[in-house]
Amino acid sequence: MEEETKKRVEKLIEKLAIEEKQKQVRLLEAESMKPDFWQDHQAAGKKMKELSDLQKEIEEAAFLSELVKEGEFKEAAKLLEKMENLLYLSGPDDENPAIVSIHAGKGGHMKRLKKYMVKKRVSKV
Numbered sequence: 001m002e003e004e005t006k007k008r009v010e011k012l013i014e015k016l017a018i019e020e021k022q023k024q025v026r027l028l029e030a031e032s033m034k035p036d037f038w039q040d041h042q043a044a045g046k047k048m049k050e051l052s053d054l055q056k057e058i059e060e061a062a063f064l065s066e067l068v069k070e071g072e073f074k075e076a077a078k079l080l081e082k083m084e085n086l087l088y089l090s091g092p093d094d095e096n097p098a099i100v101s102i103h104a105g106k107g108g109h110m111k112r113l114k115k116y117m118v119k120k121r122v123s124k125v
Helices: 002-016 018-032 041-070 073-088 109-124
Strands: none
Touching (some): 002 073, 018 041
């Protein structure tokens, strides 16, 4: 389990592209220092949220690496699971809300199966 956790952590950190995220953090911090940054409050708010999210992700990756180095594999596995879920759900549209509706239709799998079975019995006779 320990080796598997180590491999998963290495793979996750590689996919997170931490160095790229650190560059983005520096760019956003530099942009936030500009005098006209807060002229558009909505845009500034979005950028500050993005900055916060990036910083949190970087900190969690560092903490995860530290847990593995210290041999805290149970704690690391919990955090790893959480971070893997975030990674897989980090597409451009994944933050947007969704409306899901389920509509019952005429029959389903069981109805088709029964229909098929009845057909087979009739054709054998």
